[in-house]
Amino acid sequence: MAINGYTDKLSVEPGSTIQFMVNCEGHETYQASIVQLIHGDTNPQGPGLKTKPVNTGINQEYKGREQKIYSGSYIMVPDQPLFRKLQSFSLQAMIWPTTPDKGVQGLLTKWSEAGKAGYGLFIDENGCLALWIGDGKGKVYKISTEKKLEEKIWFFAGASYDASSGAVEVFQKPLIGKTNGRYALPYSLERMAAHVKTTVNAKPDTDHDTPFLMAGYLQHASAGKHIAGGLYNGKIDRPRMADRALTLQEMEQCIEEPFEDLLAVWDFAKNIGPNGIETPSRIWDASRNELHGEAVNLPARAMTGYNWTSHEQNFIHAPEQYGAIHFHDDDLSDARWEADFEWTVPDGLKSGVYAAHVKAGEDEDYITFFVRPAKGATANKIALLIPTASYLAYANTRFQDIPLAQLMFGRAPVIQQEDLYLMEHKEFGLSTYDVHSDGSGVCYSSSLRPVLNMRPKYRHNLSPSLWQFNADLHLVDWMTEKGYSFDVITDHDLHAEGVELLNPYNVVLTGSHPEYYSGSMLDAIEDYQQLGGRLMYMGANGFYWIIQFNPENPNMIEVRKQFGSNAWKAQPGELHLSFSGEQGGLWRNRGRAPQKIAGTGFIAEGFDVSSYYRRNPDSFDPRVSWIFEGIGDDELIGNFGLVGGGAAGLELDIYDLELGTPPETLILASSEGHTDVYMQVVEELFFNVPGMGGYENPRVRADMVYYPTPNGGAVFSVSSIAYCGSLSHNRYDNNISRLTENVLNKFMSDEPLPWQLP
Template identity: 65%
Template sequence: MKITGYTDRLSVQPGENIKFMVNSHYKTYKAEIVRLIHGDSNPEGPGVKMEKVNADVNKEYNGRRQEIHMGSYIKFDAHPLFATVDSFSLQAMIYPTTPELGTQGILTKWSPAANTGYGLFIDDKGCLALWIGDEKGNVEKISTNQPLIAGCWYFVGGSFDKKSGKIAIFQEAVISKTNGKFSLPYEAEKQNVSNERKVNIQPFADNNAPFLIASVIEKQPDGKHKVINRYNGKIDRPRVACAALSKEEMSAWIDQPSGKDLIAAWDFSAGITKKGFKEIEKIHDISPNKIHGVAVNHPTRAVTGYNWTSEEQNFVHAPEQYGAIHFHDDDMTDAKWDVDFEWKVPDDLKSGVYAAHVHCGDDADHITFFVRPKKGQPTAKTALIIPTASYLAYANNRFQDIPLAQLMFGRAPVVQQEDMYLGEHAEYGLSTYDHHNDGTGVCFSSSLRPILNMRPKYRHNLSPSLWQFNADLHLVDWLTEKGFEFDVITDQDLHFEGAELLNQYKVAITGSHPEYYSGPMLDAVEDFQAQGGRFMYMGSNGFYWVVTFDPENPSLMEVRKNYGNQGWKSKPGEIHLSLTGEQGSIWKHRGRAPQKICGVGYMAEGFEVSSYYRRTEESGAPELAWIFEGIAKDEKLGDFGLVGGGAAGLELDIYDEELGTPSHAVILASSEGHTSVYMPVAEELYFNIPGLSGEENPRVRADMVFYHTPNGGAVFSTASIAYCGSLSHNNYDNNISRLTENVLKNFLLDQPLPGAEKQQVLTKN
């Protein structure tokens, strides 16, 4: 793992440039562009398939080390008011989440190399501290000597008075019934402390160190910098003055900062609109000096402030109660590596899945990207929608670190080289299933970093075989082997371009697990179906979590979790997406259950062996004969496959008219024989009771569904993540492959599908 990389975008069109950023421990490495067809190295399958592409970037490059510096903070351009202070005051409302982890910067203009400047810190004993350092590097520090409590709001401040030489600091617990861990002031008087003394030095403010919120920057020998003393927790209403204010004067500035001594007063709720934050990275100074800043690595916004009352759960309705930002020492949304090479995608390159194969000896990485057709110029009648939002959700996940993983999987997790590497390299960023170091959930994911589990050959520890990217290559391989022409588009493309993109095609096909979907994506799929588009849902647990992308930075995705099967839950009052203001969590709880989109919805999971389907009596109807051409009525469908040994497995969806399955939809087949590891998902339960596992519960199954939609359209749903892993069995000659081929061939025809007229009459009646 001494060579890794990423691109500046996941989706690219012919004629556009794509940039590649590479970290290499080797003096030189080679790069070749390859087309990815099959990424499963399982010897029972067709094996890994790649085709080399003739490209002008296929050559040797000089290697170089590129580092990632994680941690979120706010930076400001150099401003003379920060550099010319003699006396000063620093104040804020803070909510520390890991005060015990050592030195953390709150408001700092500090040079760690020269020991100069000033700053408000949490010290190595977990106490609030104020530091000043003079031009010679002499340092004075004053502490409250009272460790801060995690999960409690504090009003904190520190000051230095040049005239008297007095340095002072204080902290005061701010406890309400709803704003933190406590609702009653248990021994709060012990937390309300202050300290002051005289010193013989004064801070050297003009020290070339930037003023920062939530960290300190350490300059590197190569001229770049590293973020250190990273803060975990919330900060609300920070203020800076060029005078030594009293605690009472600082208190008046919490909500009404004013006067000639005011340098900056940042309002983290500024920028909130009815549709979320207008510019998620911009930090507004409401003082006359307008010293605005930029948030780096996307700390979490739309979080409750010190004055949150819980009467309003949506930040857009009470922005004054959401004036906080939650910083994490392991936030990372942009590796910020330099570009190593750039490729202009040829006009005649076929749409598909590609990678830059960068390697030195046996050490290699495949930097994956997707080539779509030129906008408005489809090259096929079929579009394969690559679920990049789901790839981002699982990007670099650490499931092997979950204590209950072995029980959940029904086996010991399979650990790959990539997993071991990520366990030692937190700087590669987290997935939206992971927790930050302070225990809060990860709500942002970005493609601007190496994603080590979005590579061919990777075998995911969540699955007995493959999951997400390589599972979707099972489908890419089948389409290729069967000779179907198809364009690749991403769900991110769909988010920004909507139904106009899909309506260029006769058929749209999903991947095996399109779990994370935005509102515009759902709209596009439903509008496509309403216009007569034919839709093939080739997986399970699709259209589940609410997500969105940043319009200013399409590489960034946001999710907030609650209610469903999840790795974490949003804190009270923090379920709404900061980028849009809309309620997060699952679409079912927003009135848009998956059954409305594809006829089936998430019911059960079991990351163990997969099973098979049995055809239903209804599947024998004459108008459905075309689906089962060449398949006997009593055949087990998919009692084979590369994912758990069967076509029905991992996660399963079912038909449910109460949640929106059209009444004229037909269950073609249902799975059976699932083990006790398969259990209903959390949102389907009212009470946990015995007898709910796959061995006893008839609702633990996958329902393969077909139904007609308006204007000659139709929907076919497999309801299982494992389904595509069965397509290549027996050299692609099997009943799952045959059934899928029957559906796709008929979906591509311009003529009405059998039974359409009959079902339209039933719908009208």
């Protein structure tokens, strides 16, 4: 893992430029070349790795250099003369620490660790609130409350310093309400409350360019970058600062009614609007000094504050109760590396999946990106919609619970080199299937970092399967081998451009697992269907989670999870997306079940072995019998494949009229013979009862369906993630390949389909 990198965007079109950021450790130079990616599965039973070189001027040797990632979120307010001139001061905030015992954590600081200079409000090494004052000459005063903070409890935290007398006061007061924290009644408040008074014979050295930080302190500055240390886990609400020593009563008054002459009144709810938080990185100072800041590494917004009552669940309706930001020491939105080389995609380059192949000695990486057709260019009749939002949701998934995985998989999981590396390197950022170091769920993900599982050759730890990117290359490879001309477009493109992106195509194929969708993307798919577009849903568990793209930077997505099959659950009051204000969770809980779009929706998952389909009577209906031309009446369909040995596996979708499957839908084939490792998903259950596994539960199956849509369109759904892994079997000569070819040939044709709605 000595060389890795990322791009400044996932999707690029001819004539546009894409940048490549590369970290190369232990090598003076490395080679870079552009390749087209066709097949990434190294399973010896399949075609193997397939790439195609692209002749370009950037194919050359580059000087290697190490580029580090500094994860962890905080707020940075640039240095100002007001900070440097400060003599007396007061610092205060409402805090909700989640790991108070993890060591020193900065809360509100203008502190230079290198010079031991400045001042700040901290959680000290003993888990207590403390004020630090450093004179820059080696003397540091640390005044602690000596009362431990407790996790997930709101505290009023404040401190004052009077330069004329050296008087210091530090305040620590728990605020316990019925809904805003861990307890409902004020048990043992005396062990958590403190009011310390003392004097110090020193003045803080503030005459340096150290920025003012919240949720950390300046560890050091390097190459123009500020590196934060003492990163805080937890929430901060209503931070305030004064240029005089305030009393406790004055500080408490400032929480709700700030004085006009305060130095800073940071208001984290200031930019909450009817459409969410349009500028998540902007931190507003409501004082006359306008000491605005920047949120670094995207801490969680739209978080319940100290005064949340639970009467309102949506932050846009009660912004005054959502004035908190939740910081994590492992947040990462942008690695902020410098670009090593860039490439202007030439006109005429074929749309497809590409990568910069960087290689140093035996170490290599494929930095993946996607080339879409140029806007306004003549389109092919076929579009492959690459699920980049889902790739980001799974980006750098950690393998955290091996015993649980063994139960889920029905076998010992296989750990890849990338998995081991990520387990040791939290700085590469987390996936939305992980939890932060304080146990809270990861709701944001970004492509602006090396995504080590979005690479050819990577085999997911859902052994023996592929997942997401390389599973989708099975479909890319099959269409390439069959000689189809097709365009590659991405979720990012679809979200930005809507149905206009899809309209030129006769048929759109999804990837194997288009799980994460924004409302704009769903609208585009449904509008395309209404206008007569033809959809081939080539996977399962699609159109499932509600996501939104960062309005400031679409390289980042957000998801909030509470219902359904998930790795964590949003806390009460925190289900709505900060980027848009809309309710998160499952689309089916907002009246947009996947059955309405694809005819089928998520029913079961299992990760031991895959099965096959058996034809249903509907498959012999003359209106659809053409789909099975060349396939025998009793022939098992897909009892082979690279993903678990069959075409029906991993995750499965089912026909369900109650959830919106169109009444015209025909169930062409259904899978059978799944093991008890396959279980019905939790959103389908009302009670936990025996008999929910594949051996006994008839709903544990994949339904292959077909139905017509208005204006000459149609939908064909395979309802299994494993399906595309069977396409290449027997050198692409098999019944899964033949069936898919039958459908695609009809769907891409300009001729009317055999069965149309009146």
